[in-house]
Amino acid sequence: MIALIRKDFRVYRAAFIAVALWLIVILLNPIVNAIIMTLQSGSNDAANVLEDWGMAGHWVVICVAAVFGGCAFAIERRDRSAEFLAMMPISRGKILASKLITASVAVVPLWFIASCMLAGFCGILQSLQFMQTTACVIVLAFGISWLCSALTRSPSISACLGLAGVLLEIVLATQVHEYGYSNSYIMNLVRISAAVTGIFCFIGGCIVFTWRVSP
Amino acid sequence: MSDVTEFPIMVKNLTRRFGKSLVVNDLSLSIPFGKMVGFIGLNGAGKTTTIRMMVGLLKPDSGEIAIAGYRVPSQRDSMKSHIGYVPDRPNVYGWMRVQEAIDFARAFYPNWNPDHCERLMKMFDLDRSQRAKNLSKGQGAKLSLLLALSHDPEVLILDEPTSGFDPLVREEFLQGVLAATSERRQTVLFSSHTLADVERLADSVAILHEGRLVLHSPVDSLLDCTKRIRAVLEDVSSARQTPPGMVFQQVSGREWTITVEKFSRDQVEFIRSHNRVLQIEVLDVSLDDVFKDIIRGTRGAA
Numbered sequence: 001m002i003a004l005i006r007k008d009f010r011v012y013r014a015a016f017i018a019v020a021l022w023l024i025v026i027l028l029n030p031i032v033n034a035i036i037m038t039l040q041s042g043s044n045d046a047a048n049v050l051e052d053w054g055m056a057g058h059w060v061v062i063c064v065a066a067v068f069g070g071c072a073f074a075i076e077r078r079d080r081s082a083e084f085l086a087m088m089p090i091s092r093g094k095i096l097a098s099k100l101i102t103a104s105v106a107v108v109p110l111w112f113i114a115s116c117m118l119a120g121f122c123g124i125l126q127s128l129q130f131m132q133t134t135a136c137v138i139v140l141a142f143g144i145s146w147l148c149s150a151l152t153r154s155p156s157i158s159a160c161l162g163l164a165g166v167l168l169e170i171v172l173a174t175q176v177h178e179y180g181y182s183n184s185y186i187m188n189l190v191r192i193s194a195a196v197t198g199i200f201c202f203i204g205g206c207i208v209f210t211w212r213v214s215p
Numbered sequence: 216m217s218d219v220t221e222f223p224i225m226v227k228n229l230t231r232r233f234g235k236s237l238v239v240n241d242l243s244l245s246i247p248f249g250k251m252v253g254f255i256g257l258n259g260a261g262k263t264t265t266i267r268m269m270v271g272l273l274k275p276d277s278g279e280i281a282i283a284g285y286r287v288p289s290q291r292d293s294m295k296s297h298i299g300y301v302p303d304r305p306n307v308y309g310w311m312r313v314q315e316a317i318d319f320a321r322a323f324y325p326n327w328n329p330d331h332c333e334r335l336m337k338m339f340d341l342d343r344s345q346r347a348k349n350l351s352k353g354q355g356a357k358l359s360l361l362l363a364l365s366h367d368p369e370v371l372i373l374d375e376p377t378s379g380f381d382p383l384v385r386e387e388f389l390q391g392v393l394a395a396t397s398e399r400r401q402t403v404l405f406s407s408h409t410l411a412d413v414e415r416l417a418d419s420v421a422i423l424h425e426g427r428l429v430l431h432s433p434v435d436s437l438l439d440c441t442k443r444i445r446a447v448l449e450d451v452s453s454a455r456q457t458p459p460g461m462v463f464q465q466v467s468g469r470e471w472t473i474t475v476e477k478f479s480r481d482q483v484e485f486i487r488s489h490n491r492v493l494q495i496e497v498l499d500v501s502l503d504d505v506f507k508d509i510i511r512g513t514r515g516a517a
Contacts, residue, residue: 003322010310083272084306088323089295213274213288 004090004098011075012102015067019106022060023113029053054127057114058134062166064110065138068103069145070159073209077153086215096206103142111138133187136194141166143198147205150212165201169194223248223370223402224269229278231264231426238264240426242278246402253413253434254406255506256423262406263303265423266374269404270300283369296324299363301373305355309348313341313358317365324366331395332365338391353384357391364395371396373405377412385409389416414438414502422506424513434502441505442478443498446471449491456489458482463512469493474500474508 009016076082085095111134118127145162152158173190177183224246231239239261246252256262267273269280271291280287285294307316317336321327336343339357341350350358356376363371373392377385389412396403407413413420414434422430430437441462448455448469455471457464460482462474471492475482478497487495500508 003319007308007319011308079309080304080306081308083302084308086272087270087295087300088320089292090323091292213291214272 001094001098004094005101008098008102012068012071012106015064015071016106018067019064019110022064023110054114054117055130057117058111058130061107061111061114062134062138062141063163065103065107065142066145066159066162066166068106069142069162070149070157071155072099072103072146072149072205074149074153074155074158077215078155082215092210096209107138107142111135129187133191136191136198137166137169139198139202140169140194141198143201143205147201147208150205150208165197221248222246223283224404225279225281226265226269227279229265229268229280230276231268231273232276238426239268239275242423242426242428244421244428244431246404248402249400250418251396251403251405251416253417253420254404254423255408255410255413255420257510260423261426262423263374266372266404266406270298270372271295296326296366297368298370298372299366299368301356301359301363301376303375303378305347305350305359307347307355307358307362309346311347312343313345313347313350314343316347316358316362320362320365327366331367332361335361335364335391335395338394339387353380353388356380356388360388360391367399369401371401371403373403375406375408377407377409385412392416410501410503410506420502422509424510429513430509437505438500438502440477441500442475443500443504444473444475444483444486445496445498446473446486446490446492447494449493453491456485458485463508474504474512
């Protein structure tokens with residue numbers, strides 16, 4: 001299992017580098033800005049900056065989730081290394097677990113950091129709804145791109161379809177809003193539909209990968 | 216399916232279509248324990264498709280496959296510890312160094328043999344620090360062979376492993392296969408376009424044409440029993456009576472060449488007695504000639 005996880009970290013290396021760069025932008029930039037602002041004026045501007053970056057960070061995590069989901073199987077199928085892996089006496093369950101662990105290592109801490117930034121300066125209760133919503137949308141983006149990755153050999157198309165799913169969710173929420181439903185009702189709807197769709201897509205991807213004979 | 220220990224490779228009524236194209240057509244093949252079989256056919260004959268179905272990389276439309284006693288694809292995960300597979304193009308992760316690829320594979324095979332692996336490393340003269348993507352085609356194939364052999368598999372399946380190799384690398388690769396398999400009675404199926412390799416290595420040969428197995432015979436008896444009879448005709452325009460067991464015939468000017476299977480002097484006498492021939496002689500054939508004539512004969516019959 002450790003060999004598999006090490007391999008997946010290497011397969012995802014480009015995505016991990018991108019995540020690291022984003023992390024630097026999300027963390028260092030606002031923190032430096034906040035320190036400068038606090039030193040200069042001592043006002044609440046620093047908190048506002050961190051809050052903005054915390055919110056932006058959540059959107060970045062959604063993109064990261066789509067990228068990691070999209071890379072899951074397609075990247076190995078594209079260069080035929082999936083066949084090399086398929087010829088090893090490894091159960092597909094272990095391969096799935098390794099990929100999920102690797103993607104989680106990137107997505108979960110990033111979401112946690114962005115959430116901490118938001119909660120630290122807006123308060124947990126105020127930011128809880130937003131955090132829950134983004135968590136569900138992350139599940140949606142990851143689930144769709146994971147399923148697409150199990151079906152195609154293009155990581156970029158899979159990731160884009162994951163993001164397209166998120167956009168569709170936003171468009172649908174906007175449409176529902178126009179019918180006069182309350183914001184809390186819409187947010188609940190978004191959360192439930194995103195999480196359910198994402199989980200179904202994720203399970204679908206796992207089933208496709210486990211049952212298909214050609215890797 | 217039975218006789219698993221006797222026949223580590225068993226395929227029965229295997230069929231596979233791609234769209235409307237029937238690529239493998241009702242193929243049945245059993246390879247006895249410890250034998251090396253050359254799997255030959257023209258491009259598109261269905262060799263790679265058959266092999267990919269055997270190793271569980273492709274689902275057959277119908278038919279049964281049992282490799283090393285495991286049904287494929289339903290028991291493919293259990294089968295994998297018992298087979299070695301060398302694909303037509305190396306598919307090791309390009310970013311892996313040779314040593315990394317070995318370490319990675321070793322982690323999953325309980326019966327990995329490090330001494331054997333080291334011997335093969337020396338034999339193939341592979342650079343441990345080289346990345347797989349930077350290896351030449353020959354070295355990539357050697358790495359695939361090393362990974363396929365180092366866990367002492369019962370069955371070795373090679374899919375055109377030497378295609379595109381220069382003669383020296385091909386020789387080194389074949390020596391590796393011979394050395395590795397001769398000391399461990401492995402059952403080997405290898406497809407190749409280089410019939411000289413098949414003639415040299417294989418105990419028997421299986422010829423595939425348009426998805427059908429047209430011949431499966433020991434190489435020695437095939438070459439002993441297949442002959443080419445060359446007759447000089449007295450009159451080209453007269454009708455020719457072909458002997459029983461004819462595989463292929465060709466007329467060029469007054470020269471009539473007939474390839475026959477299960478050769479006997481009776482066939483020569485038949486030609487002499489039923490046709491007006493001036494001269495007749497019997498020639499030995501190479502595997503290359505047999506293959507070409509069988510394919511031409513099959514095409515002619517179709």
